[in-house]
Amino acid sequence: MINTSGVSVRRSSYVSCVVAVMLSCITSAACAQTIAITGGRVFTVSGATIDNGTVLIQNGRIAQVGANVVVPADARRIDATGKWVTPGLINSSTQLGLVEVGLENQTRDVSARGREAIAAAFTVWEGFNPASVLLAPAREEGITTVVIAPSGSLVSGQAAVVDLLNGSLSDMLVRAPVAMVAQIEDARSAGVNARGELLVKLKELLEDTRAYSRRRAEFERAQTRDFVAGRLDLEAMIPVIEGRLPLVVAADRAADIEAALKIARDYGVRLIVAGGAEAWMVADKLAAARVPVLTGAMNNIPQSFSTLGSYQENAAALRRAGVDVILIGDTGTGDAETFNVRNIKQEAGNAVAYGMSWDDALRAVTLAPARLLGIADRYGSLEAGKVANVVVWSGDPFEFSSRAEHVIVRGTEITTPSRQDLLEQRYRTLPPDYRRP
Amino acid sequence: MHTLKSIPVIVLAAWSCAQPARSAPAPAPTTTSAQTRQDTTRPRSAPGLGGVSTPNADPFPSTYRAFPSRTTLIRNATIMTASGPTITGGSLLLRDGKIAAVGANVSAPSDAVVVDGTGKYVTPGLVDTHSHLGVYSAPGVSGNSDGNEATNPVTANVWAEHSVWPQDPQFPRNLAGGVTTLQVLPGSANLIGGRSVVLKVVPARTVQGMKFPGAKYGLKMACGENPKRVYQNRGPSTRMGNVAGYRAAWIGAESYRRRWDKWNADHQGDPPGRDLGNETLAEVLRGNIYVHNHCYRADEMAQMIDIAREFGYSIRSFHHGVEAYKVADLLARDSITASIWADWGGFKMEALDGVKANAAIVDRAGARSIIHSDDPSGSQRLNQEAAKAMYAGRDIGIAVTPDQAIKWITINAAWALGLHDRIGSLDVGKNADVVLWSGNPFSVYARTEKVWIDGALMFDRGDPVQRWRTDFELGFVPELRLPGGAR
Numbered sequence: 001m002i003n004t005s006g007v008s009v010r011r012s013s014y015v016s017c018v019v020a021v022m023l024s025c026i027t028s029a030a031c032a033q034t035i036a037i038t039g040g041r042v043f044t045v046s047g048a049t050i051d052n053g054t055v056l057i058q059n060g061r062i063a064q065v066g067a068n069v070v071v072p073a074d075a076r077r078i079d080a081t082g083k084w085v086t087p088g089l090i091n092s093s094t095q096l097g098l099v100e101v102g103l104e105n106q107t108r109d110v111s112a113r114g115r116e117a118i119a120a121a122f123t124v125w126e127g128f129n130p131a132s133v134l135l136a137p138a139r140e141e142g143i144t145t146v147v148i149a150p151s152g153s154l155v156s157g158q159a160a161v162v163d164l165l166n167g168s169l170s171d172m173l174v175r176a177p178v179a180m181v182a183q184i185e186d187a188r189s190a191g192v193n194a195r196g197e198l199l200v201k202l203k204e205l206l207e208d209t210r211a212y213s214r215r216r217a218e219f220e221r222a223q224t225r226d227f228v229a230g231r232l233d234l235e236a237m238i239p240v241i242e243g244r245l246p247l248v249v250a251a252d253r254a255a256d257i258e259a260a261l262k263i264a265r266d267y268g269v270r271l272i273v274a275g276g277a278e279a280w281m282v283a284d285k286l287a288a289a290r291v292p293v294l295t296g297a298m299n300n301i302p303q304s305f306s307t308l309g310s311y312q313e314n315a316a317a318l319r320r321a322g323v324d325v326i327l328i329g330d331t332g333t334g335d336a337e338t339f340n341v342r343n344i345k346q347e348a349g350n351a352v353a354y355g356m357s358w359d360d361a362l363r364a365v366t367l368a369p370a371r372l373l374g375i376a377d378r379y380g381s382l383e384a385g386k387v388a389n390v391v392v393w394s395g396d397p398f399e400f401s402s403r404a405e406h407v408i409v410r411g412t413e414i415t416t417p418s419r420q421d422l423l424e425q426r427y428r429t430l431p432p433d434y435r436r437p
Numbered sequence: 438m439h440t441l442k443s444i445p446v447i448v449l450a451a452w453s454c455a456q457p458a459r460s461a462p463a464p465a466p467t468t469t470s471a472q473t474r475q476d477t478t479r480p481r482s483a484p485g486l487g488g489v490s491t492p493n494a495d496p497f498p499s500t501y502r503a504f505p506s507r508t509t510l511i512r513n514a515t516i517m518t519a520s521g522p523t524i525t526g527g528s529l530l531l532r533d534g535k536i537a538a539v540g541a542n543v544s545a546p547s548d549a550v551v552v553d554g555t556g557k558y559v560t561p562g563l564v565d566t567h568s569h570l571g572v573y574s575a576p577g578v579s580g581n582s583d584g585n586e587a588t589n590p591v592t593a594n595v596w597a598e599h600s601v602w603p604q605d606p607q608f609p610r611n612l613a614g615g616v617t618t619l620q621v622l623p624g625s626a627n628l629i630g631g632r633s634v635v636l637k638v639v640p641a642r643t644v645q646g647m648k649f650p651g652a653k654y655g656l657k658m659a660c661g662e663n664p665k666r667v668y669q670n671r672g673p674s675t676r677m678g679n680v681a682g683y684r685a686a687w688i689g690a691e692s693y694r695r696r697w698d699k700w701n702a703d704h705q706g707d708p709p710g711r712d713l714g715n716e717t718l719a720e721v722l723r724g725n726i727y728v729h730n731h732c733y734r735a736d737e738m739a740q741m742i743d744i745a746r747e748f749g750y751s752i753r754s755f756h757h758g759v760e761a762y763k764v765a766d767l768l769a770r771d772s773i774t775a776s777i778w779a780d781w782g783g784f785k786m787e788a789l790d791g792v793k794a795n796a797a798i799v800d801r802a803g804a805r806s807i808i809h810s811d812d813p814s815g816s817q818r819l820n821q822e823a824a825k826a827m828y829a830g831r832d833i834g835i836a837v838t839p840d841q842a843i844k845w846i847t848i849n850a851a852w853a854l855g856l857h858d859r860i861g862s863l864d865v866g867k868n869a870d871v872v873l874w875s876g877n878p879f880s881v882y883a884r885t886e887k888v889w890i891d892g893a894l895m896f897d898r899g900d901p902v903q904r905w906r907t908d909f910e911l912g913f914v915p916e917l918r919l920p921g922g923a924r
Contacts, residue, residue, distance in 0.1 A: 103662070103785035134783065281915065301813055302606055302914055304576050309915040317919050331814040338783030339791070346821065349881030355919075398881050400824035403832070420782075420792045427762050427798060428833045 034058045035408065036071040037392055040080025045087055045367045046381035055085055057388040060411030065382050078406055080392050086362065087382055088144025088389030088409065089397070090369040092294055093274065093328035094341045096135060096146050097128040097162070102337055111152035114233070117191035118205060120240075121232035122157025124150040125176050128169050134338055136418035139164040141342035142397060142404035144389040145174065145379060147369075149181050149248070149336070154190035154201060156181040158236065159248070161373050163389065165409040166416060178373045179272065180240045183250035184260060185306045199259055204228045206267045209237035246270040246372070248294070252277035253306040261289055272372060275330060277307035280314045283321035292372050293318055296330030297351035303332050315364070316355030326372055327351055327364040339420075349398035361398065387411075491708060492697075492716050497598060499648035501637060504893035508532045510545040511873060514554025519561050519847040520862035523840055529559055531869040534892040539863050552887070558878055560843055561863050562617025562870030562890065563819050564850035566729070566776045567756050567809035570608055571601035571621055571636070571644070575813065581605075585624035586631065590668050591686045593656065593714035595631035597623050601644040606914065607813040609905040612638040612896050614817030615872040615885045618649060620854055622657045622756075625731040626667040628682045630657035632717055633729060635854055637890055640905045653855045655753070656721050658683070660732035660741060661787045680740060687748040690718030727753035727855060729776075733787035735763035742771060754853040756809060758799075759791035765802030774853045775799045776809035779822040779829070796823075796845055797830020797837050805849040819846040824879035839879055868892075 035057040042053035044065060054069035055062060071077065100107035109127035112119035125148060138146065144164055150157035160176030162169075182202065183189065190198045208227040212234040218224050219231070227234060239245035249260045252275045261282075264271035273279060276293040279286060286293060297315045302308040311317075319325045327347045329335025335343065348361040356364070370380025378387045391397070392406035406413055417425075509531040516527040516539065528543035529536065545551055572584040583600035586592045601621055611619065616638055623630035633655035636647040664682075665674050673679045693715035700708050720726040728745070732738050732755045745752050754774040755761060759782050761768060761775035768775055775796070782791020796806040808823045810816035827842035851861025860868050869892035876883040888896035897903065906914075 101783070101786055101789065103666075278915075280917070280919070298814060298818070300610055300817075302575050302910075303813075305578070308576070308913050309917075311917045313917060313919060320919075333812055333814060334784060339780055343780070346825075346881060350818075353882045353884055400821065400828050400879060400881060403828075420790075423790055424762075424792045424794045424798075424833050427792075428794070428835075430766060 033412065034072055034075040035078060035388075035411070035413070036069070036075040037078045037080050037085055037390065037406070038071065040083045040085040040392060042085045042382060043087075043362060044382040045363055046383055053085070055382055055390055057390065057408065057411050060388055062382060062384055062386045062388050062390070064384050078392060083405065084393040084395060084397060084402075085382070086142075086391055086393065086397055087366045087380055088391050088407070089142050089344060089365045090145045090147075090373075090380065091138070091143050091328065091341050091344045091365070092147045092326050092369040092372070093330075093336050094138075094146045094148055095151070095336045096138060096148055096164075096341055097130065097132040098124060098148055098150075099337055100129065100132055100134065102334065110150055112150060112157050114153050114155070114157075115230050116228060117153040117189070117201075118155045118229045118233050119150065119153050119157045120155045120180060120205075120229065120234075120236040122150055123160075123177065124148060124157050125160035125162070125169065125173065128160075128162065128172075130167060130169050130172055133419040134341070135164050136416055137339050137420055138341040139407055139409070139414060140404060140418055140421070141345065142391040142393065142407060143342055143344070144391065144407065144409045146341065147178065147373065149179075151181070152189060154182060154184075154192075154198065155205065155233070155237075156183070158245075161375060163387075163409055165412070165414065174379070175373065175375055177245060178375075179246045179248045180237070181248045181250075185251055185253065185256050185275075195256070199263070201228065203263065203267070205237065206241055206263070206269070209234050209241050210267075213238050213241070240269055241267060243268050243270050246272050248272045248274050250274045252304070254278040254281040254309065256306065257282050258285065261285060261291065264289070264291065274328075275307075276318075277314065278309040279323070280311065280317040281309060283318050283323055286318065287322040290324075292324035292326060292368070294326045294328045294330075296328055296335070297347050297354055297356070299331050312350060312354040315351045319356055319360050319364075324368055324372070325356075325360070325364050326369045327361065345398050346400075352398065358398075492711060497596075497645055497648075499650040500643065500645045501639070501641070501648055501650055503534045503891035504639065504895065506531070506534055506869075506889070506892035506894070508537075508546055508549040509552060509889070509892070509894070510543065510549045511552045511554045511559055511871070512543070512545070514557050514559045514873070515877075516559045516863060517839065517843045517878070518863040519840075519843050520864050527559075528554075529863060529871065531871060531889060531892045534869055536863055536865055536867050536869050536871075538865060552873065554873065556876070557886065558874040558876060558883070559863070560615070560820075560872050560874065560878055561847040561861055562872055562888065563615045563846045564854065564856075564861060565611075565616050565619040565810050565816050565819060565846075566754060566774075566807055566850045566853045567811045568611075568619040568621050568813075568816055569624065569811070570611060570619065570813060570816070571603065571605045572597055572623065574602045574605035575607050585626040587624075587626040587667050590627050590664055590673060590682050591629045591714065592623075592627050592631050593629045593686065593690075593717045594712075595623060596634065596654075597621050597632060597657075598634035598644045598648065601634065601636070601647070603641050603644055603647060604907040604909045606907045606910050608638055609640075609896075609907060611813070611816050612888055612905065613885060613898070615820065615874070615878075615888055616816055617870040617872075617888065617890050617895075618851070618854070618856070618860055619816070620655060620729070622655065622729060625657070625659035625663045628659060628664050628673070628679055629686055629718070630659060632726070633657055635856070639890060639895060640907075649856065654717075654720070654726045655729045655854070656717060656726050658728060658730045658741075660730065660737040661734060662785055663731070676737070680744065683741075683744055684747070686714075686718060687722075687744070687750075690715050690722060691748060694719035694722050721750050722748065724750070727853070729754050729756055729853075731756045733757050733759045735760035737787075738764050739767060742767060742773070753855075754807065757788075757811065759788050759795065761804075762792060762795045762798035763790075765799045765804055768799060768804035769802045772804075774805040774807050774849060776807040776850075776853065778811070778815070779808055779826040793825060793829030794833050794835065796826040797833070797835040800830070800837065800841060800845070801835050805852060806845050807850045807853055808845045809850070820874075820878040820883065821881060822846075824881075827879065839877075842879065
């Protein structure tokens with residue numbers, strides 16, 4: 001950090017305000033207020049859009065949504081006249097809090113070593129850094145909830161959902177695990193040499209999990225054959241083969257997606273396809289199997305031999321075929337990392353430009369991921385009883401000109417500036433101390 | 438925008454480098470075009486100049502010819518000229534490859550194709566100062582990894598054009614994004630990575646067929662983490678090692694330049710021996726090749742400026758420059774452009790301080806801001822990136838207008854390539870590189886509809902049959918078939 005006396009004096013007063021806000025809001029319960037967002041165009045997602053509607057927030061929850069809501073006298077009013085009000089956006093593919101500085105291994109806690117490229121027991125959130133400076137840049141642009149997911153290997157580990165509030169991991173966790181994460185398109189990362197071998201290994205793991213789950217006692221007495229994975233990994237896989245925990249499988253090539261569909265069918269796995277570059281080619285099969293797809297709308301480059309059929313129209317085509325689409329950053333350039341998490345808005349806007357309806361695009365970054373993650377009872381729409389993750393936008397949330405003017409997480413408006421805000425503040429005009437040549 | 442920025446790429450790919458050589462600058466730049474002509478007409482059997490001993494300033498001459506064009510009038514559009522104020526309800530006449538007229542009242546010649554621009558926007562063709570198309574082609578497999586000659590920290594001797602694969606399927610996608618001119622650079626593995634090449638985004642069998650006629654070369658240099666990471670075992674392994682490496686290269690180049698300039702003046706005795714790397718570096722010292730310097734941190738930019746001063750060259754653009762906003766005044770003072778991202782950063786230590794208002798702060802200081810890509814995806818959406826940067830400026834009270842922001846992806850970029858007299862704005866007499874947008878290009882919903890290069894219609898979204906598909910795509914890339922047939 002640059003340490004110049006004049007600057008630090010100014011900054012310290014600024015920072016102390018920030019710290020005060022943070023302390024008073026260290027847990028959501030402590031700072032839950034009654035907030036009435038009035039006069040806005042309210043996109044409930046689950047129901048009709050309400051012009052000139054009110055969203056009433058109490059005790060961290062949405063108390064009422066409608067055109068005729070009586071606002072309690074003690075409520076803090078946010079005048080949203082001319083503004084757009086939506087649920088907080090959900091980014092379903094991030095490494096927030098798991099990778100601070102991508103190129104510095106000391107700050108990477110996203111890929112487990114595992115055993116034989118199987119790291120099913122890896123509970124990635126246990127290494128989550130709630131103090132990451134990368135949370136605020138996402139949150140201040142209207143992303144209130146993110147999936148934090150492991151990467152690498154064949155089975156990467158378990159993902160979780162967190163709310164981007166100021167607090168500890170236990171405060172922030174929404175649900176963990178929400179999914180097991182795996183990939184079937186990179187044989188080398190999976191510790192094998194060919195696609196077919198990779199699939200065999202995945203099936204072996206599923207079969208061994210089944211065997212283990214039936215023969216735990218014998219396993220403890222060392223009376224079973226060798227399994228492909230260790231005890232903890234097999235334990236972690238049991239909810240997957242029982243269909244209680246979805247398996248997110250990164251697959252882009254149409255044939256790989258079909259292979260994943262077959263495995264899901266054969267082993268009773270609840271499949272979610274991630275990436276899905278060529279999913280449009282098997283859209284009907286995905287729809288028939290009711291398998292959702294996590295994908296982007298800005299990816300049209302045949303960047304690998306698995307993604308030759310990449311088109312920006314993919315997401316819209318899937319939706320049209322009846323597939324549940326969840327929009328994520330998927331251009332293969334670190335979309336899940338650092339500042340890029342905020343750009344799912346841009347993905348959504350591009351999805352619309354390439355054929356998806358606007359309503360579907362909003363749904364694809366709110367209610368659709370909430371359903372997928374099993375948290376739709378609490379998240380993803382503006383309905384009475386749901387967790388009050390709400391954003392007031394100056395306009396269309398997907399437009400570059402729009403601003404997230406109020407970001408409310410679990411009923412509390414968060415205004416903590418990002419580190420980037422502090423830098424801009426400092427350099428908006430060149431600090432006097434730095435004007436020396 | 439992010440091929441190189443992405444961490445895995447940075448680690449895996451080598452940024453290009455050239456060997457520090459100690460010979461041979463080319464003749465003065467003014468002789469270039471004459472020599473080119475001479476070379477291209479020489480009998481096949483005769484040895485070329487370069488084969489004898491004398492440097493040839495243009496051994497790989499452009500063979501680009503404008504595609505057939507028709508006189509075209511775009512009428513009743515919102516025209517963002519990148520030189521003057523936006524014209525609403527304006528018309529633009531393209532004739533003989535040039536912009537023939539622009540304004541509120543332009544009458545259509547009888548032979549003109551008339552394009553109705555009602556509700557649509559027109560901008561100059563976009564210019565990307567930082568591309569690796571063709572040198573990091575798609576698919577990104579090892580056989581296509583040609584962007585970094587990471588075998589030596591100084592490889593001034595390599596030329597990016599010798600890596601460019603004209604069948605890179607990323608080219609037509611870039612064109613569809615409205616990009617008409619791009620600078621393809623070697624990567625950033627090396628302190629000095631080699632020569633860049635300026636290309637028109639057109640179908641061609643050879644890179645010569647894409648080369649922008651008469652465009653100056655650039656020299657890629659790189660600061661900071663990449664070189665010291667790539668060469669950590671053999672050096673340089675530190676930033677101070679990086680600086681020693683630049684200076685050693687320039688010392689050798691200056692000596693080489695003097696020997697050759699003297700010989701060119703007096704022709705006494707045998708010519709000095711040629712050295713490809715020093716030929717390029719000496720041309721930089723003579724002001725005939727622009728320096729494009731990958732540099733993230735403010736303090737390193739200031740050091741690179743001092744090195745440039747020590748050896749008497751100038752820096753045309755700092756690339757990536759995530760901290761350009763911290764030294765905006767220094768950039769303005771020395772007329773150095775900042776080729777930067779709108780919102781990338783954070784992925785390594787030297788990128789931690791990236792802010793979205795970077796371009797706005799640099800612009801306000803009086804330096805030229807440029808939104809560049811370094812990424813085949815971002816390059817297709819320079820308009821979207823510029824929009825993000827524009828509105829970020831407004832967030833901190835810098836009232837950037839669309840007329841300013843459009844310059845970040847057009848005329849300012851053209852200036853960085855030395856082509857501002859020919860492209861980058863919609864002024865009469867300039868090359869007719871033009872994009873017709875479905876709406877405001879700073880809206881996320883806008884799409885390109887038509888793109889002209891030198892007056893020729895090169896992309897038309899409404900005419901998928903005529904769409905440029907590279908050789909690679911034939912058979913490999915399935916054609917999109919959607920219900921209803923719309924694409």
